[in-house]
Amino acid sequence: MSIPSGASMNIIIRIQLETNIISLGEIVNVIGDEAGDIIGLDVISSSKTSTVRDITVRVHNNNHGQQVVSAISKLAGVKVVNVSDSTFLLHLGGKIEMKPKVRIKNRDDLSRVYTPGVAAISEAIHADPSKVYSLTMKSNTVAIVTDGTAVLGLGDIGPEAAMPVMEGKAMLFKQLANVDAFPICLDTKDTEEIIRIVKSISPTFGGINLEDIASPRCFEIEQRLKSELNIPVFHDDQHGTAVAIYAGLLNALKIVQKNVKDIKVVINGIGAAGIACTKILLAAGAKNVIGVDRNGAIYRGGSYSNPHWQAYAEMTNPENLQGSLSDVIGEADVFIGVSAPGTLKVEDVQKMATDAIVFAMANPVPEIDPDLASPHVRVMATGRSDYPNQINNVLCFPGIFRGALDCRASEINEAMKLAAAEAIASTVSDEELSESYIIPSVFNNKVVDKIRDAVVKAAVETGVARKIPNSNK
Numbered sequence: 001m002s003i004p005s006g007a008s009m010n011i012i013i014r015i016q017l018e019t020n021i022i023s024l025g026e027i028v029n030v031i032g033d034e035a036g037d038i039i040g041l042d043v044i045s046s047s048k049t050s051t052v053r054d055i056t057v058r059v060h061n062n063n064h065g066q067q068v069v070s071a072i073s074k075l076a077g078v079k080v081v082n083v084s085d086s087t088f089l090l091h092l093g094g095k096i097e098m099k100p101k102v103r104i105k106n107r108d109d110l111s112r113v114y115t116p117g118v119a120a121i122s123e124a125i126h127a128d129p130s131k132v133y134s135l136t137m138k139s140n141t142v143a144i145v146t147d148g149t150a151v152l153g154l155g156d157i158g159p160e161a162a163m164p165v166m167e168g169k170a171m172l173f174k175q176l177a178n179v180d181a182f183p184i185c186l187d188t189k190d191t192e193e194i195i196r197i198v199k200s201i202s203p204t205f206g207g208i209n210l211e212d213i214a215s216p217r218c219f220e221i222e223q224r225l226k227s228e229l230n231i232p233v234f235h236d237d238q239h240g241t242a243v244a245i246y247a248g249l250l251n252a253l254k255i256v257q258k259n260v261k262d263i264k265v266v267i268n269g270i271g272a273a274g275i276a277c278t279k280i281l282l283a284a285g286a287k288n289v290i291g292v293d294r295n296g297a298i299y300r301g302g303s304y305s306n307p308h309w310q311a312y313a314e315m316t317n318p319e320n321l322q323g324s325l326s327d328v329i330g331e332a333d334v335f336i337g338v339s340a341p342g343t344l345k346v347e348d349v350q351k352m353a354t355d356a357i358v359f360a361m362a363n364p365v366p367e368i369d370p371d372l373a374s375p376h377v378r379v380m381a382t383g384r385s386d387y388p389n390q391i392n393n394v395l396c397f398p399g400i401f402r403g404a405l406d407c408r409a410s411e412i413n414e415a416m417k418l419a420a421a422e423a424i425a426s427t428v429s430d431e432e433l434s435e436s437y438i439i440p441s442v443f444n445n446k447v448v449d450k451i452r453d454a455v456v457k458a459a460v461e462t463g464v465a466r467k468i469p470n471s472n473k
């Protein structure tokens, strides 16, 4: 399954044109004939007989881009020098950097930021370790730790290939919540080694965001680190996703006027995200949740290689349904996909209850093309930014860590997660709420502040805050 048609991309085509043979206008017309949308034209160099230009063209997808380039290549007097994709260009040299807060202008500055002056600061922290929070970057810094084994929906692509995703996440932490975060991509899949490394690096950080670590390993890593460290450890694919989904569902259920206690929910993909989503829905009162993975519904009496599925069967699937996704989806009110591209068929959606809600969250390609599902559902959401209702853990992690760091929370607990979900949902007012607006945009500047305040309040109420921060207002 390719990226759905709703997506688009920009390509930059560098051409050399012989100006006595062909005009720029003719090239522009050819691009228009191929349905390419020109969004930029730059002159790179020019002589009496030829010009080199960069033409930035918005196209639907890779194939469409190739079609446009091929049409230009066929023109007499045009040489296509290079074609680049603006997404690749944006990644050249990486997306983040480290910047000092003050400039070292002279020897005096040097002697204070570094030796000998810095020694007094180190001694002060040695005498009172809690001062590391006020005298270093720790209080505002989060490690984004991955082993590269479940990167988006791309699977085990390794720690190097995980880097662009983690850099992107670090950008979002900074831009949305002013949290300094940086990627730690580990070249090991060994649970004990990952735990040991994260514990060893933890003095630098105020929090640990575990990311894209495959299940079931991710559960033990998180659990052990939570109990062995005194800073928040949060596996975003579990809890950030669960919080964002629950926020979206709270609002979607208002539209269809159904109660979470009465609905049938089918969750496809019972990995990190699927198990956490199930738990948050059960905690919210859902009674009929059915989990489905590659081999079908998870039921009591089944035998499973995944050690978490036996326990999962005990707490879900009250009618003990068996069979494939198609077999169990009949009359479901809600489908949540946190699995893999193209796993939900239109025929499956047609079997769902009236006013069906479909959250197809696999990234970058959802379980069903939203254009195909939409005619059959009341509320459609994906994890993507190019469709309405983007449900993505980016709605949660900046604000939840902002709150946890501000109150120096020792952990991120269930109350803080529920508070975050309710804060996200409440950002959409009753007047604004509609089928295509159940969840605020990532760029809604109220989201982070609302989550932060709600999370700090919940942390204080549950006794995990080690500091009462100033109000955010």
Ligand SMILES: NC(=O)C1=CN([C@@H]2O[C@H](COP(=O)(O)OP(=O)(O)OC[C@H]3O[C@@H](n4cnc5c(N)ncnc54)[C@H](O)[C@@H]3O)[C@@H](O)[C@H]2O)C=CC1
Binding pocket: 150, 151, 152, 153, 154, 212, 213, 214, 215, 236, 237, 241, 244, 268, 269, 270, 271, 272, 273, 274, 292, 293, 294, 295, 337, 338, 339, 340, 343, 361, 362, 363, 364, 382, 383, 384, 391, 392, 393, 394
């Ligand atoms: N929109 C969002 O905010 C988020 C989306 N996701 C997406 O959810 C998906 C799963 O992520 P994780 O839970 O972190 O990965 P994971 O590797 O922990 O779990 C994936 C689960 O899906 C199952 N699965 C794979 N193919 C399947 C199929 N054809 N049918 C049924 N089950 C299948 C696997 O067996 C596994 O149990 C990924 O595509 C990821 O991009 C994950 C986190 C956040």
Ligand SMILES: CC(=O)C(=O)O
Binding pocket: 150, 151, 152, 153, 212, 236, 237, 362, 363, 383, 392, 393, 394
């Ligand atoms: C959004 C995210 O964390 C994922 O797809 O893995």
Ligand SMILES: [Mg+2]
Binding pocket: 152, 211, 212, 236, 237
């Ligand atoms: Mg992830």
